[in-house]
Amino acid sequence: MSENQDPKPSPPNSGDGWRVLSYLIGGVALYGGIGFGLDRLFGTQFLLPVGIVLGAGLTILMLHFRYGSRS
Amino acid sequence: MTAGVPTEFIAPGPQNFTTPPIIDGVDWFTKPVLVAALSVVVIVWFFWGASRKAAIVPSKLQFAGELGYNFVRNSIARDAIGSQDHMKYVPYLCGLFFFILLNNVAASIPLIQFPTFSHAGWAYVAAIMSWVIYNAVGIKKKGLWGYFKHQTMPAGVPVWLMPLMIPIEFISNILVRPISLSLRLFANMFAGHILLLVFVLGGEYMVFESGKIFLGGVGVITFLMGLAIAGLELFVQCIQAYIFVVLTAQYIGSAIADEH
Numbered sequence: 001m002s003e004n005q006d007p008k009p010s011p012p013n014s015g016d017g018w019r020v021l022s023y024l025i026g027g028v029a030l031y032g033g034i035g036f037g038l039d040r041l042f043g044t045q046f047l048l049p050v051g052i053v054l055g056a057g058l059t060i061l062m063l064h065f066r067y068g069s070r071s
Numbered sequence: 072m073t074a075g076v077p078t079e080f081i082a083p084g085p086q087n088f089t090t091p092p093i094i095d096g097v098d099w100f101t102k103p104v105l106v107a108a109l110s111v112v113v114i115v116w117f118f119w120g121a122s123r124k125a126a127i128v129p130s131k132l133q134f135a136g137e138l139g140y141n142f143v144r145n146s147i148a149r150d151a152i153g154s155q156d157h158m159k160y161v162p163y164l165c166g167l168f169f170f171i172l173l174n175n176v177a178a179s180i181p182l183i184q185f186p187t188f189s190h191a192g193w194a195y196v197a198a199i200m201s202w203v204i205y206n207a208v209g210i211k212k213k214g215l216w217g218y219f220k221h222q223t224m225p226a227g228v229p230v231w232l233m234p235l236m237i238p239i240e241f242i243s244n245i246l247v248r249p250i251s252l253s254l255r256l257f258a259n260m261f262a263g264h265i266l267l268l269v270f271v272l273g274g275e276y277m278v279f280e281s282g283k284i285f286l287g288g289v290g291v292i293t294f295l296m297g298l299a300i301a302g303l304e305l306f307v308q309c310i311q312a313y314i315f316v317v318l319t320a321q322y323i324g325s326a327i328a329d330e331h
Contacts, residue, residue, distance in 0.1 A: 018318060019243075022251055026243030055239070062236050065227040 016067065023059050031055030080276045083268035088189055088261070103187040110173035110187075114166075143168050143316070151320035152327070160323055163204065168316040171197065171256070175308035178264060179301060186260040186308070191253070194260075198253035201319040206245075209326030218326070252318060259311045263304045270297030 035051020038044070090102040121136025129137060143165040148157040171188065178186035188194050209218040223241045224233075270293055277283075277290030 018251070018321075022243040022247040023239065025251070026247045027239045029247075030238050030242050058232075058235055059239060061232070062225055062228060062239060065229070065232075066225060 020063060020067075023063060024056070027055040027059030027062075028052055029055070031058065078280050080273070080280075083265055083272055087265070087268055090185070102185050103190050103193065106177045106183060106185060106187050107170075107174055107193070110170060110177065113173060114169050139169065140165060147313075147317055147320050151317060152324040156327060157320075160204075160208075160320065164316050164320055167197065167201070167319065168312055171315055172309065172312035175260060175312055176305070178260065178308060179305050186264050188256050188311075189260040189264050191257045191261075194253040194257035197256070197315070198249045201252060201315075201322065202249040205319070205322040205326045208323060212327045222326070248318075248322060252315060256311050256315050259307055263300075263307055267297060267300055267304060270294070270300055 031054045032048060032052040035047040035049070035054075038047045038051075092098050093100050093102065093105060117132075118136055118140075121133045124130065125133060140161075144157070144161045147168070148161045148164050151157075152160060174187035174193075177183045178189075188197075206218075209222070212218070213221055222244045223237050225236050225240045228236050274290045274293035274297055277286040277293060281287070281290070
């Protein structure tokens with residue numbers, strides 16, 4: 001078929017949306033989880049929210065470094 | 072239950088997804104198994120028939136087969152993996168796409184009307200299969216350590232932030248991916264089917280069993296909404312099959328990509 005010869009360049013960024021989502025989930029889950037574990041360990045209550053915010057912040061920072069410089 | 076006699080409405084729930092064995096005594100042979108097996112038969116028949124008498128001027132069946140195959144090869148595999156390496160993965164992606172598509176669309180076919188992937192186990196297996204494949208091809212291409220580095224070192228991040236970023240990269244690339252793949256497919260099929268059940272069973276109850284004129288009128292509207300949801304579901308079923316395979320192809324593409 002004619003599409004076979006079509007040298008359409010592949011869009012390199014088409015998966016970025018899902019990737020960003022999985023970064024956000026990963027970051028929040030990881031540092032939130034660490035905060036939760038430390039809360040359990042020390043009997044405190046504030047480390048889970050701190051972990052979640054830290055994870056979200058780090059993820060956004062990473063997204064900035066990865067994708068921010070693209071025009 | 073006769074018309075006009077009020078009875079209790081039982082809301083549909085996860086219990087509606089437990090189907091009895093088709094043959095007594097063979098516990099594993101349930102409706103999803105039958106639908107999945109039937110879908111394999113249909114796919115084999117379709118592509119065998121389409122490719123058996125390959126001609127320059129294609130027959131209708133051959134044309135349909137080529138259309139489906141070319142769609143997966145060009146729009147999914149080549150776009151996501153690149154024109155260099157994509158051919159190797161086309162058979163898997165093609166089989167995966169049509170298997171998921173047929174099993175999803177089965178939910179809208181009268182008399183079958185059951186989405187196989189609304190049972191999470193089916194979605195888990197499909198996701199694990201894709202996960203094993205893209206990790207395996209990545210490891211084969213770059214070696215274990217090289218692949219691990221490739222999947223855990225985020226590009227463009229300053230060195231002092233690396234210790235904090237590497238775990239995020241690892242979790243999102245290695246752990247979140249299979250979970251999100253399987254949950255997206257499973258949850259869409261489950262939610263769509265249960266939504267349909269709510270509208271159709273709710274409408275049926277209000278029209279025939281509630282015994283109230285006003286509720287009967289609402290029930291008719293509910294039925295119509297159910298019809299609209301059924302149309303929407305057909306769209307969701309196709310989209311979910313497409314997304315699952317596109318993401319699998321992209322993960323394979325990113326696993327064998329040269330630079331991050």
